Amino acid sequence: MPWLWLLALLGVPAQMVNEYLLHRFVFHLPPPRPQWAFDLLYRAHYGHHDFPTNPRLFFAPGFVVVPVLAGNLIAVWAILRLAGADWAVPGAAAVVAVGGGVTFLAYEWFHTTAHLPVARTAVERHVARLHMQHHFRDTSTWFHVTAGGAVLDRAFGTAIGREDLAGQPRAAFIRTLGMRPDDPRLVAARARFAGRYGLGAAEITRAARVTGG
Numbered sequence: 001m002p003w004l005w006l007l008a009l010l011g012v013p014a015q016m017v018n019e020y021l022l023h024r025f026v027f028h029l030p031p032p033r034p035q036w037a038f039d040l041l042y043r044a045h046y047g048h049h050d051f052p053t054n055p056r057l058f059f060a061p062g063f064v065v066v067p068v069l070a071g072n073l074i075a076v077w078a079i080l081r082l083a084g085a086d087w088a089v090p091g092a093a094a095v096v097a098v099g100g101g102v103t104f105l106a107y108e109w110f111h112t113t114a115h116l117p118v119a120r121t122a123v124e125r126h127v128a129r130l131h132m133q134h135h136f137r138d139t140s141t142w143f144h145v146t147a148g149g150a151v152l153d154r155a156f157g158t159a160i161g162r163e164d165l166a167g168q169p170r171a172a173f174i175r176t177l178g179m180r181p182d183d184p185r186l187v188a189a190r191a192r193f194a195g196r197y198g199l200g201a202a203e204i205t206r207a208a209r210v211t212g213g
Contacts, residue, residue: 004087004094011099016144018072018100019107020152022064024143031179035188042189047197049177050186050207052135056197058112065104072096107146114145123147137165139177175207182208 027045032038042050044064048057073096080088113120114128127147134142141160144152153159173179179186190204 004090005098007091008094008099011095011101012103014072014095015100015103015107016146016149016152018068019104019146020143020149020156022068023145024156024158028139028143028177031177031183031185035185038185039189039192042186043193046177046186047189047193049135049139049175050190051197051199051203052115052175054197054199055112055116058115059108069096069100072100103146110147111145133160133165136170136174138168138171139174140171141165181210 023045027041029041031046032041038046040063043061048054051057073092076095077088077092080091085091110124110127111131113124114131120128124147127145130142130150131145138160141158142150142153143158144150150159171178173181175181176183176186187208190199190207193199194204
């Protein structure tokens, strides 16, 4: 069914919405009290803010990617089946695995080029500028990463202009998403993941230093 390639195009905006919602409402959840739950969130996203130049923390972990992929496949399959489509399985694969998969790879690409000191295209520079504002000025804004996703931040009220951003103070403890850098949960998570992600003792000590807020 060649027309399924056209259906795959629906996976592009769907994955961009998925990216935005996950980043805003899951990855930026308030820090859990139990250490095991905090460690999961730290690996999923908090650690990336804590050490934003560590390439090993750039990419979404498998325990996030696999359940989201499976859930999306089941959801699209169920919608198509309820609509009476006898091609629900290939349809779900086209939307989620093809369209969504390609868009997810684009997310990983733009996210990586935003954080690494590499030559960037004009589009990559635009994405990097907004993403660095999210990391280092106001973590409650610019949740999209994939190019074109800024429309979602504008639609959901999480976009901010340069003048408004310049007129507000930098958020307290921004690299730890508002937590004190020496919070015991952060200290424990850094120690747990240090070996796996190549975090040196001096780097961990600097991360735990309270310099303001």
